[in-house]
Amino acid sequence: MHTAADGPDPGAPLTASFSLSIAVEGVPLAPLTYTSPDALHRGDWVVVPLGRAERLGLVVDAAAQPRSDAKPIIAASPMAPLIEADLALLEFAARYTHHSVGQAIAAAVSPVLREPERHRERRTPKGRQQPAWVIAAAEADAEAVSSTDSTPDAEGDRLSSALPAPTADQQRALQEIRHHWPQPVHLWGITGSGKTRVYQALLAEILAQNPQAQVLVLVPEIGLTPQLARRLAEAFPYEPMAVLHSGLPEVARARATLAAMQGRARIVLGTRLATLTPMPHLAAIVMDEEHDASYKQQEGLKYHARDLALWRARQRGVPLLMGSATPSLEAWALIDEGRLARVDLHQRATGQPLPEIRLIDMRSAPAQQGVATAALAQLDATLAAGQQALVFLNRRGWAPVLGCEACGWFDGCGQCSVGRVLHRGASGQWRCACHHCGAESAPPRRCPDCGATDLQPMGRGLQQVETDLAARWPHIRSIRLDRDAMKSSKALAQALDDIRDGRVQLVFATQMVAKGHDFPGLQTVLVLNADTQLANPEFRAPEQLFSLLLQVAGRAGRHGGSAIAPTVTIQTRQPEHPIFQTLLQATPKAHERLLRSMLDERRMAGLPPHRHIAAVRISHANEARAQQMADDLCAILRATIESRGMAGLQVLQPMRRHPERVAGKLRLQILLESDRRAPLHEALAWLGRAELWAEWTEGRRMEISMEVDPLTLT
């Protein structure tokens, strides 16, 4: 904001006002025009009126066409302006996902920082003037950072020398990565190969080169932040680090965002939302567990962090390092196109062998309560030797559904076309819960169809497995890790600590632990019922199953030093399936062959990453109206494509999603497919015009949304 000293030309008339184009936070519209008495610039933050409310806004054009109905802004914010590159990132994210820049701001800036009153000076009850919160919070943090008593003596001492030297294999990988940079690199490191050590070494070089440099480190899940934060703090004990994810208290998240935006945090560690966090001195991006589906945002601005990270790194001309033990098929395709360099790390850092993989054919193996006798013996031996074991079942709750054996009825959600999952509460009470709409109630006492009173749980969930097995070893401390048992990130962090420090011996888990955790004492992994995923018709299901099993298997025997040889046992009724046979071979070459054959299948089937897909989704409580809208939209789209000559773009017939009803609404979708991205985006941009949107949705309770590169097609 201009003060009297550097204000506009004193000769200018006093009534002069500047016309600004402003993206208003959260508003799904093109930027709006406002006026300002002072000259502001692209990237400046402001507080603007919107209806009767106030909102945070971002100046995107300082020379907008004046409009007679334009309102004046309320105030200019003292928050540091966005640099051009960060503003361009928000504009790219909005364009790519077909949302507004205002919606991209909502995704990039934490909720507290979007509150308009935080950007204005306040008066205390005694009438004293206080600075805006965004300034006060930043000043408090700056003091905290500089008052550390263990300030390093010289710049060279800022990086820790206490870390183990990289292994020969890691050294070679480092050399190769440096050789490729600034081209983006994918580091394919098997589980336990020490990818984090490679990240530390490269980040150390970048932070040492430039005292202002900031680095962005991404992880797919909140649960992975404590472990990586600790590893980064070990390597860079004096570097200010900001941790960013949606599980933080709001004010803490706002402070971390401010520290990143003002360049005070040199290391920004976060989940996918940090991909959009403004960082004026961004010098490198690391994206760990690149293959993980959690990098795709499923609500609001539906971006994929991988796409944004690639764009951001290229636009800034900074290195990007992705890492994974199971590169995604998207990454393979980028490697084949030459857009991503590939570096392999195929030895475990500790020199330990990969665990032995065993398949148990459940069609013939003797079993008790769904667990093969041979697997029970393996667990027995592990626990008797004082080692840890992990029992993995990717299905939470007690049983998938409650059913009637007499007539075949099963308990479904009244609002969604799915069965309700049977859960057992902490004090033993039963409840049936819908995992789609969240509705739950006590289980029915009798079958509503035939009146039978002996309703039975069908199938087994992790809760039941835990109860059965924990009873078998009553003196062993066990823990269950799933979304029901780990409701807060604090509880999860505590549980992970307990496992790492050996305070629990037997771990029951869903995929929550499959990702990147390092448990030194874990020797035995048992995977129950991997076959359900084989029956999943989604096109990504085989890739995800393979990656999940490899990740889970990779938790075993990472550090050696045990009398028990690390073992991974998988129970299946389809042991001949290529996924299981490849796991048995346990070599990176075999893994690559399988992934490449999956990639070929996708190519032949015309699926991503070879073909690009977008979904237009419609939902409405009234089935006939939803169907009518879907048919109309499909016809409009097809006619538009014809008249505009958008070659190579296909619009598929509207179809019902799975489950077709959620929370009482019928869900339909129209898929658009193309070999090239341009016509796909052109069609969506045309469809997304605000005036059409308003006309279609207004007063009809119709929900319409668009998604580019959806994770699922059903």
Ligand SMILES: [Zn+2]
């Ligand atoms: Zn019945």
Ligand SMILES: [Zn+2]
């Ligand atoms: Zn439901």
